Every structure is written in structure tokens, then in C-alpha cells.
Amino acid sequence: MDLTDKKLVRELIEIAAAQRQYSYAPYSGYRVGAALLAGDGQVYTGCNVENAAYSPTLCAERTAVGKAVSEGVREFEAICVVGGKEEVPTSYSAPCGVCRQVLREFCDPAAFRVILATDPEHYDIYTLQELLPQSFGPDNLSVP
Ligand code: THU
Secondary structure: OOOOOHHHHHHHHHHHHHHHHHOEOOOOOOEEEEEEEEOOOOEEEEEOEOOOOOOOOEOHHHHHHHHHHOOOOOOEEEEEEEEEOOOOOOOOOOOOHHHHHHHHHOOOOOOOEEEEEEEOOEEEEEEHHHHOOOOOOHHHHOOO
16 A cells, blocks of 8 residues: 555545544534555544543544454554544644554554545644554564
8 A cells, every 4th residue: 555645645534534424522522533544455434432421432543443353354554534623624633642552553653654634635644653652562462
């Protein structure tokens, strides 16, 4: 998968942005969509799912990871996240610390890309390593 391919990046942004329509965010009004690109090219989507008890709230990124892993997919290349209170977000919505750690479980942090976007023309791409340096992962427990 070639993320220097702007067409692919724009597609992921459009998919993540479209997922915001399914966001269940009655408490924060902050709607997040995610598009998780698997190693086989398949895209797994997610949105945030809030809860009246607050702490059970699921972030969009973890929704997407759970969907993929529950279908037997554990190899990922990148995730795109689009979120905000506005119809078209004006600033980036970066993965929270918990989501960064969950992504870390299933990828090589130096290779995995996190695409932060507001719309298909405005985005920046980071490695997970940049967002979660000196991370703790499966290798610490001698799990390859
Ligand atoms: N949220 C996400 O979906 N992803 C993140 O990484 C950060 C936060 C959601 C959770 C909650 O529904 C809303 O954004 C406000 O925190």
C-alpha cells in the first residue's frame, strides 16, 4: 500500500469523514470517524459510540480495530481519523492515548501511518512511533 498515493489517502479521508454520520455522540456532540487500512487492502470503518455512564464510550479507532480483529484481520497499514463538532471539522482529531496503545498492539509503530485530516485536501501523515514514542508492546512480553 502506497501512502504517497494521494488518491488512496483521499479515499481513506472520505471514508472516515462519511463514518461520522453513524457516530453516536449525544453527550459530547463530537463526532469521529475512522478508516483502518488492513494489509490486504480492505478498509475497516469505525465511529465513536458514547454511553450514558461515560466510561464505556468507545472511540472510533477502537471500534474499527475491534471490527477487523473480530473478523480475523490483524495486519494494518494505516488509519485515518476525522472528527470534530462541526459539519466539516476545522482541526485535527488525533487518536487518544488509549487508542494509540491499542493500535500499537497490532502494528509496527515505525511503519504504521496515522492520517489526520479535516477534509480530502487537508491532512498530515504521522507514524505511530511519532505519536507514541518509546512504546510498550507485545515484544516486551516476548510475543512476536
Ligand atoms: N474520541 C474518539 O472517537 N477518538 C479519539 O481518539 C478521541 C476521542 C471520541 C470519544 C468521545 O465520544 C468523543 O470523541 C469526545 O471525547
